[in-house]
Amino acid sequence: MHQLEPSFSEITSTGRSGCGVVSIAAVSILVALLGAGVFGLMALDGSDLPFLDNPAAAQVADNLPFVLGGLLCLGFGSVAAWAVGSTIIGGAMRRAKLDEPEVLGPEKVRVGESFRVQYRQAVKGDINVTRINVRLLLREWVRYTSGTDTYTTSHDHVIQTHELPGGLFSSGSMIIQELDFAIPPSGIHTFPTPQMIEDFKDSPEVKQMLERNPRLAVRITQATTFTPARNNKLSWHVHVQIDIDRWPDYNQAFEVPVAAEVLTDNRF
Amino acid sequence: MFRNKAKSDIRITIKNGRTIDGLQAFLPNEEVRGEAEIIPENDITVDAIRARLVWYTQGRGDRDMGVVDTVTGPSGFLTGGVPVRMDFTLRLPSAPWSYAGQLITLVWAVQIVVDRDRGLDYDDDQPIIMTPTFETLDPFGS
Numbered sequence: 001m002h003q004l005e006p007s008f009s010e011i012t013s014t015g016r017s018g019c020g021v022v023s024i025a026a027v028s029i030l031v032a033l034l035g036a037g038v039f040g041l042m043a044l045d046g047s048d049l050p051f052l053d054n055p056a057a058a059q060v061a062d063n064l065p066f067v068l069g070g071l072l073c074l075g076f077g078s079v080a081a082w083a084v085g086s087t088i089i090g091g092a093m094r095r096a097k098l099d100e101p102e103v104l105g106p107e108k109v110r111v112g113e114s115f116r117v118q119y120r121q122a123v124k125g126d127i128n129v130t131r132i133n134v135r136l137l138l139r140e141w142v143r144y145t146s147g148t149d150t151y152t153t154s155h156d157h158v159i160q161t162h163e164l165p166g167g168l169f170s171s172g173s174m175i176i177q178e179l180d181f182a183i184p185p186s187g188i189h190t191f192p193t194p195q196m197i198e199d200f201k202d203s204p205e206v207k208q209m210l211e212r213n214p215r216l217a218v219r220i221t222q223a224t225t226f227t228p229a230r231n232n233k234l235s236w237h238v239h240v241q242i243d244i245d246r247w248p249d250y251n252q253a254f255e256v257p258v259a260a261e262v263l264t265d266n267r268f
Numbered sequence: 269m270f271r272n273k274a275k276s277d278i279r280i281t282i283k284n285g286r287t288i289d290g291l292q293a294f295l296p297n298e299e300v301r302g303e304a305e306i307i308p309e310n311d312i313t314v315d316a317i318r319a320r321l322v323w324y325t326q327g328r329g330d331r332d333m334g335v336v337d338t339v340t341g342p343s344g345f346l347t348g349g350v351p352v353r354m355d356f357t358l359r360l361p362s363a364p365w366s367y368a369g370q371l372i373t374l375v376w377a378v379q380i381v382v383d384r385d386r387g388l389d390y391d392d393d394q395p396i397i398m399t400p401t402f403e404t405l406d407p408f409g410s
Contacts, residue, residue: 188365199361260362260364261362262401
């Protein structure tokens with residue numbers, strides 16, 4: 001058995017390349033601080049609107065920018081809080097109750113093959129688990145450009161689901177599961193395959209690049225993006241979702257490499 | 269199948285494989301044998317006519333592609349209206365397999381490229397299927 005690598009957390013997500021949660025949070029905080037700064041300066045300046053003679057209207061007009069400024073800051077602040085909270089705080093809260101799991105599975109699986117996954121996760125605080133949902137997913141991931149922007153999106157095909165009962169887990173206990181899955185006989189392998197990546201390194205285009213600029217070529221060929229399929233990927237994952245009563249859910253997928261081979265005689 | 273492209277007709281005939289949904293289907297690592305017929309509209313000089321076995325992606329993402337095998341055919345002066353024939357035998361690799369999903373479609377094709385010494389190249393392709401099992405092409409097992 002082999003430790004499966006964590007891959008992603010939420011299923012069927014859509015993202016924008018280079019504009020992650022951290023970027024959203026950073027921009028939101030910056031805008032909120034700028035807004036607060038501008039309206040703070042206005043308040044210090046005691047600026048007025050000269051075309052309003054009515055004292056009541058002038059007072060409303062005086063206060064209006066602060067109200068609008070406050071709403072603006074509140075809006076951006078909420079976005080920032082959501083972005084930061086859902087990742088950093090949520091993650092920290094989950095880690096406060098659950099340790100990182102040990103997920104053991106096969107090093108590679110053939111199409112049509114059954115396989116077993118062993119899941120062990122230490123509980124660090126008393127929790128009431130309402131549901132454990134473990135799914136086998138085939139993820140399609142694509143990257144595309146529109147104008148000068150690059151976007152990514154994905155689609156998850158749920159192939160198999162294990163719905164497991166929860167229960168009360170005390171600090172120091174373990175969540176232990178052994179689950180069987182099967183890649184459908186008509187399924188597809190992980191794309192690109194490791195062999196395709198190796199073949200790509202030996203391709204005439206890459207050899208030409210190596211001859212032209214060896215130093216740059218070494219850096220490029222060592223990058224994870226160096227693959228014949230930079231914009232389209234197919235991958236298999238075991239996704240674990242643990243619903244905890246009055247606590248953020250635990251969501252994590254673990255990649256299962258599927259080889260471009262078909263199992264003809266499946267003996268588990 | 270005749271495809272009418274600017275300045276050239278390219279006909280690609282696949283001679284082996286099994287037929288699935290009107291396309292020739294092959295197992296991984298099998299040979300693809302066929303014939304190409306090129307009828308240039310005008311007199312042209314070509315560096316070479318090449319038959320290539322390619323895979324490429326279609327769908328939402330930007331295109332990825334790979335050329336896995338190439339056979340080089342005739343070169344030199346081609347007379348307009350006079351057909352030029354070329355036999356080819358190309359070898360499929362073990363992967364990737366043909367696939368049609370929600371965001372990604374993986375397509376295999378035999379591509380004929382008329383590599384001209386000057387001006388734009390002519391090309392056309394004939395899609396094929398590469399699958400390890402001929403029973404069904406349902407990747408989700410539904």
